[in-house]
Amino acid sequence: MEKVILYYAFTPLPDPAAIRLWQRTLAASLGLRGRILLSEHGINGTLGGEMTALKRYIRETREYPGFKGMEFKWSAGSAADYPKLSVKVRPEIVTFGVPDEVMVDENGIVGGGVHLSPQEVHELVEEKPEAVFFDGRNAYESEVGRFKGAIRPEVSRTEEFVAELDSGRYDHLKQTPVITYCTGGIRCEVLSSLMVSRGFEEVYQLDGGIAKYGEAYGDKGLWEGSLYVFDQRGTIAIGEDPARLAVCRDCGEPTSEVGDCSDPSCLRQFPLHRGCTAGCEEHAAAG
Ligand SMILES: [Zn+2]
Ligand SMILES: [Zn+2]
Incomplete structure (x- = not known):
């Protein structure tokens, strides 16, 4: 039985290159494929393979003190979903373009938002109806699904969030309870800390992301639409x-699908049926 695991941890890794060697050897010896990113701030991985091999990987990875409490999310899929095993050291494990702004200690990101479970999100919204959801994903992701009434920044890459926050466009929310959310929770970890350091006074983040919320409430709660996955x-x-x-x-026509720009060299995505073709603004003629 094959499966996919998704996981991340913000924890100090003084020597990410050494962790890379260990992780690469471990994952390769178990026949796993996928992608692991490492930085001085932690680890972010997605691996596919045999369930017994993945369990072995989890046990061995948790032997490292910084990864001891790391949660692994199981998902449908297999090693065949990934072309190879890639294990890399990067300045950031999620690319906001601010490696020096994020501070990490044994407890995770320093000065981040308050983590809320799906149920706690419901309790907060009941208690503070003025609270707003803030989408930590790209615009093409939030177009097909989002929390009701969410603020959806017009960004097409995660690197654009810093300029978006610094634009002043959201300054009116600085005294409002803000709940950030993203696919699995990792992008909101950084986004929430960037908001806190820019003077947003009451920042929360959805623990486990939309994936975990969807398991708990489906679309019977505060969520509507589909979830874009990478x-x-x-x-x-x-x-x-x-x-x-x-x-x-x-x-x-209405859709819950996202597709690629018809120009082969273009990486932009937007809502598009599987059988339909179109170009982005720049490549509109190509569609
Ligand atoms: Zn169509
Ligand atoms: Zn294009």
């Missing part, structure tokens, strides 16, 4: 019959 599945349903919130760039 693999061949494209988008996955949250709940049994999620609302199709986006409009296909080609045919103009």
